[in-house]
Amino acid sequence: MFLINCPFCGEREQSEFKAGGEAHIVRPKQPTELSDDEWAEYLFMRKNIKGVQFERWNHIHGCRKWFNMVRDTSNDQIKAVYKMGEKPPVK
Amino acid sequence: MSNNLRFKTSKFIDETYRVSFKFNNKTYFGFKGDTLASALLANGIHLVGRSFKYHRPRGIMTSGSEEPNAIIQLHDNSSRTEPNVRATEVEIYEGLVASSQNCWPSVNFDVGGINNLLSPILPAGFYYKTFMWPASFWEKYEYFIRKSAGLGKSPKVADPDIYEHNYIHCDVLVIGAGISGIMAAKMAAKNGFKTLLVDEKSYLGGSSIYDNSEFSKINNQLTSSWLEKEINEISKLENLEIKVRTSVAAYHGYNFLLARESLTDHLPINQRDNKVRHRLLKIRAKKVITATGSIERPLIFDNNDRPGILLSSAIKKYIDLYGVACGENNVLFTNNDTAYETAMSLIQRGIKINAIIDNREQVDSKICYEVEKNNIKIYKGFSVVDTYGYRRINKISIMKLSKDGQTVIGDKTKLNCDCLGLSGGWTPAVHLFTQSGGKLKFREEDQVFIPDVYPSDQISIGSCNGDFGLEEIVKNTLSSTKKFLNIDNSEYNTVEIISVLSQSKRNIWLLPSDKTIGKTKSFVDYQNDATSKDIKLALREGFRSIEHVKRYTTTGMGTDQGKLGNMHALGIISETAGTKMGEHGTTTFRPPYTPLTFGTIVGRNVGEFFDIFRRTPIHDWHVKNNAEFENVGQWKRAWYYPKENENMHQAVQRESKAARDSAGILDASTLGKIDIQGTDASEFLNRVYTNAWSKLAVGKCRYGLMLNEDGMVYDDGVTTRLGENHYIMTTTTGGAANVLGKLEDYLQTEWPELDVYLSSLTDHYATISVCGPNSKKIVSKVIPDLDFSDEKFPHMSFKNAKIGNIKCRIMRISFTGEQSYEINIQASFGKSVWEKCMDAGKDFNITPYGTETMHLLRAEKGFIIVGQDTDATLTPIDLQMDWIVSKKKYDFIGKRSLYRSDTIREDRKQLVGLLTENPEEVLEEGAQIVSDVKKSPIEMLGHVTSSYYSPNLKKSIALGVLKSGKNMLGQKLIIPMENKNINVIVADPVFLDKEGKRLNAKL
Incomplete structure (x- = not known):
């Protein structure tokens, strides 16, 4: 079980958090302008890579804030956490 | 049985305290301090169980948690009964009742023993191969297979014991209180680390605590005396908490570990009431020092499983710690020096050793000479090729090993014995290390896997790190721990060690036999009866992956998870396949290290506390x-209120x-209630609901439908505009938390520019x-001050009011x-x-x-119920709720998905009403809807989602989802049930008062 350093609350048990999938997928501003394929790309396509991955997490049983995490999925090492809207740290 | 099996020399046994216990309905005596295994051995009992597949007689093989054979049922037919308990771990107490498993009518005469004779037709994969055809017979086979599967019996009544969970946070966790664990714990605690030391046994010190050999000394004292002083010292350290009878079950990432602390299992039953039996410790440690020791390897040869065959280290422990001789005429069979330590312990007490069979040609360490000096015949370069005796070993036959160790040569010699000790070297207990994600490396010299890459802040020390000699253990423990904890000085810097064991070893995974392999039974996994023959068969049949071989042969899949034989399985695989050891990796060691009871896992979450x-x-x-x-x-939720003898209907x-x-x-x-405030509240609702909200007047209510981004209905409810920038949203009961989460998600991540605040009310x-x-x-009558007239307070509006002094809406x-x-x-x-x-x-x-x-x-x-009539595959259009989807709004969650090629298909499942031809017939929810029952396979067109008998309409009504349902109004369809077909007609889903007159009806 991870120890996650919530950018708002500090280090907490993983059981307080909820994972929210891949980060930095922006909802299209004009969905109606998109073709089915382009919309499907936003809606369904996620990378789920082995290695360093950018993810969304929510401190659901704490401050309820969403934030981003850089995690190496091959060894579960958390490389960084940062607030929504902040630039991701370089790999 | 003779009485001289007990030697009154052990300080760990309290001979003034006699304990009586029952085994297979017979009463025996042991002493306080005995385990069930040591007490049985003291009574001359080796045969304690029958093996899983062949029902072969099996005896106590080890002295610890790695025991594969001596697993017994405790307190059969009582509420505290427990199956598959290792007799080697049970501390005896007055009134203990134990019985053998997997045998009928008794362990001495077991009808299932016939399987041993049938074994030529019970090869690996027997069940997979045999019970395949005809496929329809599986149900009949299953009954018998299930009956013969499993070892012990599970309890039939509620568990009377109490269990609990505890969180522990510490700076340093030391797992294992053997010599290296004790040293590390002392160094950590003395240097300001809050330290927790745990050990699965009831005593501290591991195997060194009964090491009274003159051949391994620390600071010129016996190892045991030196260690005793150390233990005495650490028990006074304030910074150190020590927990015995505490077995670490799992080592997860980020140094999160689970351990089971056993608190009452060693007490007589009548002293256990109202006490916590097991405590599941959830340990979060900043640093972990694993000192879990090593497990002695057996040797793999024909009939290596008879009662009376033990690990040589177990024989030593039984005599040194419990004062119990496992036999009166012993033979030791080894490929390294360990067995000679056992020999010295036996010699010291005058117990007969008939011979030592050593695989090695050259045996030249000091301890070996010492043993030889005592006139003990050592057969160098020999191997045991067979054993004899059904319920207890009585003879072995030995032959000379060829130079390359691949065959046996020369004459066969028979030797008498009643106990055979095996030593195949040592396997570091790396189970916890690998659970934590650690990577192993293979050390060629002595054929062991040792820790290589640590995934978290941890080290392994002592023999679990591959250090087997006393000197290595002490020196490396000192240097590793100093480095790990960043300590400069230690009192251990000056420790002096004398150790005379050599680390030479002749490793042969599968010892050769004079018979063809098909005629041998060389057990690799004792508990699951997997033999070397089975493993070779699996390879012949094309299995290569170690994980596949494991599943096919069931090697390592017993309750002991193959603690003894897994290494041999790997060795035999790589020898047979002609690959290098280590190339295949190992099978995965999964938690728990030793089995946990369900009670421990569940803790206090039982009965009314099962769920919130x-x-x-x-x-x-x-x-x-x-x-x-x-x-x-x-x-x-109140479901219905029966009066007198009313049933639910x-x-x-x-x-x-x-x-x-x-x-x-x-x-x-x-119902979920979410308070929504902020200058952008209306805009926010526009984006999350399918319909428009900007024009909703203050004081008015509106029904809203919320979609997922994929266009499927997610939740619904009425939202009321309380003020210009203030709404209260209601959600479904089950969806409340998720809806709030989803709204928060969009607000925080997609639309942080919106001025909106949410609170759950x-x-x-x-x-x-x-x-x-x-x-x-x-x-x-309840609120007389409020004007409830339809003009002042019409449908879909809201008023603030007061009941007495209390404000309400x-x-x-x-x-x-x-x-x-x-x-x-x-x-x-x-x-x-x-x-x-x-x-x-x-x-x-x-x-x-x-x-x-x-x-x-x-x-x-x-009206739909989200989650009953919908299932995340239905759009509002599918629900015939087009009226609520705004055409004008540029965007809302899910809008774009409503005209994907898939969502505009005409033949999607759509919500319809269903009326039965016979108005008294009520459909079953979930029943399938079809048009033709003769077609095979029958085409499923949809299913019933809601069904009731309406007392107001005096007929049966139902809702369902149906392919192209919108265009099927008036069509006759069939609901096929087990015994009949029910005819239904597709109808409008609104059965009553379509015009909505009743909303304003006056009586």
């Missing part, structure tokens, strides 16, 4: 008024009729819904199709307002109704 449940503020009234409850999410019919004829009252407090308000043609009269909204008022009031007043309504409604036969009636009433109106 939530009660509405009016709950007590429902209980008092005989309500039956149903679980909705975590809520306990009768109660629901009465309640439903009363609500439409006069008045009904429902506790709707469980679900628990803050009690919600009382009064409905029916007389509802207005009732609420007018009244919404005129309806989920039943009747005129209906919802009173929202501070939760603590919920019950009293409910009672006021009941009182005011007395003259109007006000009838409390539960969720079942609510469901029936809304079904009459064709």
